[in-house]
Amino acid sequence: MNDPILLFGFTTAPLELISFVLSIITVVLTIRQNAWAWLFTIISSTTYAVVFLEAKLYGDTGLQALFILVSVWGWYQWLYGGDDHSTLPVSRLSRRGLAMxxxxxxxxxxxxxxxxKHWTDTDVPYMDGFLTAGSLLGQLLLSRKKLENWHVWIAVDVLYVGLYVYKGLVLTALLYGLFVIMAIIGLRAWRRTA
Incomplete structure (x- = not known):
């Protein structure tokens, strides 16, 4: 069912392709501050967890599970996390928030x-750990509509492109290249409302 297919000259799997499309929808909705982005995050995180597990990217696999949990919280925050349980506005981190x-x-x-490094057979424990931690931070900041989430995503996504090329996940590497561009667009859009 998830057998490799040839798409535009490179090999991918149907589940990776589905995850790719869902992730694009997620980021477009996020840029527009549409709370339905969280539903698409939950679905795309579920499908990508399987893709990353098959690629032995265990940090990213676990990250998808955390994304699902954080997405439920983030969805609630976006709808009711503002003053008097109102819609949460875009805001910036304080100096203390940046340091933390x-x-x-x-x-x-x-x-x-x-x-x-010690409990899995991954060949990229440091890069996987660094990017997993950064992604979790980005997701937490996004859940609270902090403008700085876009800075984190730009940094993380640039590095993920290289990691996914190395792991043979070419479609996902392309996706993260698109994510860099979309994060820059998101940063500009959110900056106007912060």
Whole structure:
């Protein structure tokens, strides 16, 4: 059912293709601050978890499970997380928030990298750990509609392109290249409303 197929000259799997389309829809809805983005995040995270598991990207597999949990919380936050349970507005992190975010990313990187190195058969424990921790931070910031989530996603997505090319997930590498462009668009759009 998920046998490789040839698409535009490169090999992919149907589930990777489905995940690709769902992820594009997710980011377009996110840029527009449409709360339905969270439903598409949940669905695309579920399908991508299977894709990453097959590629032995265990950090990314676990990240998809966390994305599902954070997405439920983020969906609620976007709808009711503002003052008096109103729609949550776009805001910026304070200096303290920026420092805490950096520390959270570093701590997550350290813990995840050590876990992946010693308890899995991945050949990229440090990159997988770093990007998994960064992605989790980006998702948490996105859930609270913090403008800085786009900065995190730009950094993470650029690095993911290389990782996915290395792992042979060419369609997903293309997706993350598109994500970089879309994150820049999202940053500009959200900056106008912050």
């Amino acid at each position: 975010s950096a520390l959270l990313w570093l701590a997550g990187f350290a813990v995840l990298s050590l876990f992946l």
